[in-house]
Amino acid sequence: MVSATPSLNPTVAEVTQRIRQRSSERRALYERRMADQHKRSVHRGELSCGNLAHGFAACGDTDKQQLKMMNSANLGIVSAYNDMLSAHQPYKNFPDIIKQAAQIMGSTAQFAGGVPAMCDGVTQGQPGMELSLFSRDVIAMATAVALSHNMFDAALYLGICDKIVPGLFIAAARFGHLPGIFVPGGPMESGLPNKEKARIRQLFAEGKVGRDELLEAESESYHSPGTCTFYGTANSNQLMMELMGLHLPGASFINPGTALREALTRYAAEQAIRNSEPGGEYRPFYRQIDERALVNAMVGLLASGGSTNHSLHLVAMAAAAGLTIDWDDFTALSSVVPSMTRIYPNGQADVNHFQAAGGMSLLIRELLGAGLIHGDIPTVFGTDLTAYTQEPFLENDKLAWREGPAQSLDTQVLRPVAEPFAATGGLIVLNGNLGRGVIKLSAVAQEHHVVEAPIKLFDDQNQLKAAFEAGDLDRDVIVVVRFQGPKANGMPELHNLTPFLGVLQDRGFKVALVTDGRMSGASGKVPAAIHVTPEAVNGGPLAKLRDGDVIHLNADKGELNVKVPAGEWAQRRPVMANLAHYHVGLGRELFGGFRHMAMGAEQGAGVLGGFEADDLARQTDQMHEEDA
Structure with a gap:
């Protein structure tokens, strides 16, 4: 574990401070709202007997009795499971694992709701892709519906891919009085090398190979349950969640279907209970995620050459937590954050190679040591971020953490801050x-x-x-x-x-x-x-x-x-x-209101995100009218 936090890089400190200053009124209003939503003791205690009876009618007798007692936590599970997305197919069994872990802890867990999860890999170049970005806001709203029953004392968010994690995050921020842990599923094992996949795609574009050869190459690349192994938005999501302390240490890139993956899922349920008000160590989302966590996410994105989609998503995610960030913040940070990884498409390695080379524990160790991220942020693990230089393993079938490698095991994939691939972010x-x-x-x-x-x-x-x-x-x-x-x-x-x-x-x-x-x-x-x-x-x-x-x-x-x-x-x-052909077919006509209300790219390109900023503007207008 990093023993001491070095002084923060001046540019990182400056960007953090200006986000704090520009967001001060908005953030204060957000925190007041979250504090108002917080209820001491269990949240289901607010419900009438009729409400509560509806809430546990389908539970087994043991859970029913526990929910009646009002002395234990009830976890809400929100999942993006479907069995078409390789990344989300492993989530099928997670609710049962979580429920069993909660029962052993003397608590309960309920599947609060499912949210849509679309695959951009399936919809690339297809009309359905035009619903992709808006699905982020649909996911946020669906999560809000799932958690609106006020039955839950903490939430577990099961999602990985492109718009899904940002949508879950936005909702988690609006239910910021609840402790929340994001639970990853892990990447599929490595398949066809990325260089060969890209070569076949280009040959197909030139008409030099046929569709059969292309489909075979794609099938060998995307071949099993788990997240696609290239470094796109899905894996950028996982990196950012860990750098914000919303994952357990080292949880991001453990393959699905392994004993270690299951142990991490069980521990996430146990930790969510500990972090709840009834669990005695109340750690709500809104006290955890502030401008420091967002800066950590941006720095990690830049250091790793992450997805450009997050120049949209992070703006919307920050807004949900009462914070205002803009593209100039990315530019300023990029000038001092070195490029430390080469993961496809920025190189030929995949995320499994990154994990083997040192993974998140080494990346975080290096960024902390260089003063490029905030180590003093609270995390779901019950520590600050310095604990995230550790990685998980099984010891006599029990989950434990140990210090990760101090040096990269493959400098063609992951390099230290002192010897980066490039001096600035990408x-x-x-x-x-x-x-x-x-x-x-x-x-x-x-x-x-x-x-x-x-x-x-x-x-x-x-x-x-x-x-x-x-x-x-x-x-x-x-x-x-x-x-x-x-x-x-x-x-x-x-x-x-x-x-x-x-x-x-x-x-x-x-x-x-x-x-x-x-x-x-x-x-x-x-x-x-x-x-x-x-x-x-x-x-x-x-x-x-x-x-x-x-x-x-x-x-x-x-x-x-x-x-x-x-x-x-x-x-x-x-x-x-003439855009009429974009607006009908495959459900696109249902999203006319979204297109009409959509904000610009630098405001997050969605229909959500005004929140406190809109309220403050209305309050200012009202005060001006009263003065007049």
Whole structure:
């Protein structure tokens, strides 16, 4: 265990302080609300006899008697289980494990509710992807419904993948008076090497192999229960939860179906009971998660080359906890946080290799030792974050923790702060006359950091494949795919464009992507300016572009500009695409209200997130009206 916390890096301290200051009123109101929601003793004690009888009617006699006694904790289980998602299929048996552990502790657990869990890997390039980002807010609301019965003294959140953990987190923050532990399921064992998978995908894009060969390669890569092993949004979620102290130490990347995985799940249930008001060591979510925890998550994301999706999700997650963060915070932290990992798509290793090289215990040890994260945050483990330099193991079939490795066992995968792969983090904010966006550089070679080329405009991602096959893109080109923002069509990921753009880059052309949509958490070697805001459907600058305009993208300087004379640019009027085909079919018509209400990318690109900020604005307006 790290024996002493070194002085905090000045930039990390400065960013933390400015988040604290800008959020002060909002955070204070949030904390007051959570304190008001806290009830001493068990929460079901607030219910009438009729309410309570409904709440335990389906329980067995033992649990029924325990719930009547009012002297023990009742855990609420919220799960994203379904057996189509490989990452979530292992959750099938978790509720029974948790219930058994609770009974041994003299407490109870109930399955409070299930939340939807969609797989972006299944919906890439499909209409269903347009529901993906909005599913985050649906998950938050579904979790709120599950916990609204007021039967529970603590909650266990079972979720892993892209929008699921952020949605669960948002709800956990709004039920912040409850202690909460996030329970991971673990990654599948390694399959087809990532380099070979990428090679087959690119050959398919070029028409050099058929669909049978492609499907075989994909099946060998995604082959068993567990989280996909590349370092996309799902595994970025796990890393961030651990750095915020919401996992048990070392829980993130233990494979499913193992004795150690089951032992960690049992311990999570036991610890949630200990952390509850009846358990005697009350540790509510709202006292645990503050600006320090959010900064830890951002630093971890940058140090590991994590998913660009979190430039959206973390903003929304912070807002739910009464905190305001923005993209400038990411930029400031990126300037001092080194790139410490090479996990696909930033390298060829997968998360199992990362775990074997030292994993979370070593990453946290290094970041703590360099003063790049806050070690003094409270955690679900009942300690500060210094305990997270330990890793779990089984000793005589019992769970225990020991110090993790002090040095990397594979410096091609995980390096110390003193000898990083790059001196700065992999996420850069872009600014210019085309608006603001972000770019992930951890997998982009230095020679591709600056691209200047004529543009080819697309208003639908499906148009690009036809242009590629026709040879229209065999040149230096910056592809602009617009009308892909949250208000336009739900802001789908455009990962299916990657193989085509990768082929062009490999042919020696200067290539980049500019879009108001998203790329996958697995975005890779092609420079991609994404999340450009204001989005085109709102009359943003991308709507003023014309085919043949020249864009200058300089990732090193954080610049994104179209080279059109200022006077001409000011006179141009935005164009509007026909978006009707985005709004019907496969349930998309049900989300019209979401599209209408969606906020901009830098505000989290969802329909939730105003919370205390909206209330404070209304209070200010009311005071002004009264003064008038």
